[in-house]
Amino acid sequence: MKKRLTQDQEFSVMKMVMDKFLWIATIIAGFGFYKLYLGAFAEGLWIVLAGAVVFILFMVMIMREYQFLR
Numbered sequence: 001m002k003k004r005l006t007q008d009q010e011f012s013v014m015k016m017v018m019d020k021f022l023w024i025a026t027i028i029a030g031f032g033f034y035k036l037y038l039g040a041f042a043e044g045l046w047i048v049l050a051g052a053v054v055f056i057l058f059m060v061m062i063m064r065e066y067q068f069l070r
Helices: 007-038 041-069
Strands: none
Touching: 007 041
Protein backbone atom coordinates (compact mmCIF):
# COMPACT_ATOMS: atom_id res chain seq x y z
CA MET A 1 0.00 0.00 0.00
CA LYS A 2 1.37 3.41 -0.98
CA LYS A 3 1.58 6.15 1.60
CA ARG A 4 0.21 9.51 0.47
CA LEU A 5 2.04 12.75 1.28
CA THR A 6 0.21 15.52 3.02
CA GLN A 7 -0.04 18.85 1.24
CA ASP A 8 2.54 20.32 3.63
CA GLN A 9 5.01 17.50 2.95
CA GLU A 10 4.48 17.77 -0.79
CA PHE A 11 5.13 21.53 -0.64
CA SER A 12 8.37 21.06 1.33
CA VAL A 13 9.63 18.51 -1.23
CA MET A 14 8.76 20.92 -4.05
CA LYS A 15 10.66 23.73 -2.28
CA MET A 16 13.78 21.56 -2.00
CA VAL A 17 13.66 20.67 -5.69
CA MET A 18 13.11 24.28 -6.75
CA ASP A 19 15.94 25.42 -4.49
CA LYS A 20 18.33 23.09 -6.30
CA PHE A 21 17.23 24.52 -9.67
CA LEU A 22 17.96 28.05 -8.43
CA TRP A 23 21.41 27.09 -7.13
CA ILE A 24 22.34 25.29 -10.35
CA ALA A 25 21.18 28.20 -12.53
CA THR A 26 23.02 30.73 -10.35
CA ILE A 27 26.25 28.73 -10.48
CA ILE A 28 26.03 28.31 -14.26
CA ALA A 29 25.35 32.03 -14.80
CA GLY A 30 28.11 32.99 -12.35
CA PHE A 31 30.60 30.80 -14.17
CA GLY A 32 29.54 32.43 -17.44
CA PHE A 33 30.10 35.89 -16.01
CA TYR A 34 33.48 34.75 -14.74
CA LYS A 35 34.39 33.62 -18.27
CA LEU A 36 33.22 37.00 -19.59
CA TYR A 37 35.43 38.72 -17.03
CA LEU A 38 38.43 36.67 -18.18
CA GLY A 39 37.85 37.76 -21.76
CA ALA A 40 36.33 34.65 -23.33
CA PHE A 41 33.36 36.61 -24.64
CA ALA A 42 31.65 34.05 -26.90
CA GLU A 43 32.10 31.13 -24.52
CA GLY A 44 31.00 33.19 -21.51
CA LEU A 45 27.95 34.46 -23.31
CA TRP A 46 26.83 30.91 -24.19
CA ILE A 47 27.27 29.80 -20.59
CA VAL A 48 25.27 32.78 -19.30
CA LEU A 49 22.53 31.95 -21.80
CA ALA A 50 22.51 28.35 -20.54
CA GLY A 51 21.99 29.68 -17.01
CA ALA A 52 19.14 31.84 -18.28
CA VAL A 53 17.50 28.77 -19.84
CA VAL A 54 17.64 26.97 -16.48
CA PHE A 55 16.07 30.04 -14.83
CA ILE A 56 13.30 30.01 -17.46
CA LEU A 57 12.68 26.31 -16.84
CA PHE A 58 12.42 27.11 -13.14
CA MET A 59 9.88 29.85 -13.87
CA VAL A 60 7.80 27.52 -16.07
CA MET A 61 7.78 24.87 -13.35
CA ILE A 62 6.58 27.38 -10.77
CA MET A 63 3.88 28.73 -13.09
CA ARG A 64 2.68 25.21 -13.88
CA GLU A 65 2.56 24.30 -10.17
CA TYR A 66 0.76 27.54 -9.31
CA GLN A 67 -1.86 26.90 -11.99
CA PHE A 68 -2.26 23.34 -10.70
CA LEU A 69 -2.92 24.58 -7.15
CA ARG A 70 -5.46 27.20 -8.28
